[in-house]
Amino acid sequence: MANIKVRQNGPYLVEGDDVTVVDWNGQAYVIPKRPFALCRCGGSTNKPFCDGTHSRIGFQAAEAAVPASQDKLAP
Numbered sequence: 001m002a003n004i005k006v007r008q009n010g011p012y013l014v015e016g017d018d019v020t021v022v023d024w025n026g027q028a029y030v031i032p033k034r035p036f037a038l039c040r041c042g043g044s045t046n047k048p049f050c051d052g053t054h055s056r057i058g059f060q061a062a063e064a065a066v067p068a069s070q071d072k073l074a075p
């Protein structure tokens with residue numbers, strides 16, 4: 001099973017041994033280590049992987065998961 005964690009003001013951290021990353025041709029990228037991080041800021045020189053540039057450019061991202069509503073519809 002794979003897990004993708006959205007890091008605050010940082011990359012997508014991908015955890016899982018059976019995950020591959022492929023380009024638009026279906027060619028797999030070599031993943032040097034696991035877990036690995038995918039760039040979310042657009043600034044990496046090693047896309048699609050994160051190279052730490054997000055820290056140097058002060059990447060800010062405000063999105064966060066919104067818990068599902070506990071409200072129930074009236075019958």
Ligand code: FES
Pocket residue numbers: 010011012038039040041042043044049050051052053054055
């Ligand atoms: S998220 Fe790390 S370099 Fe873009």
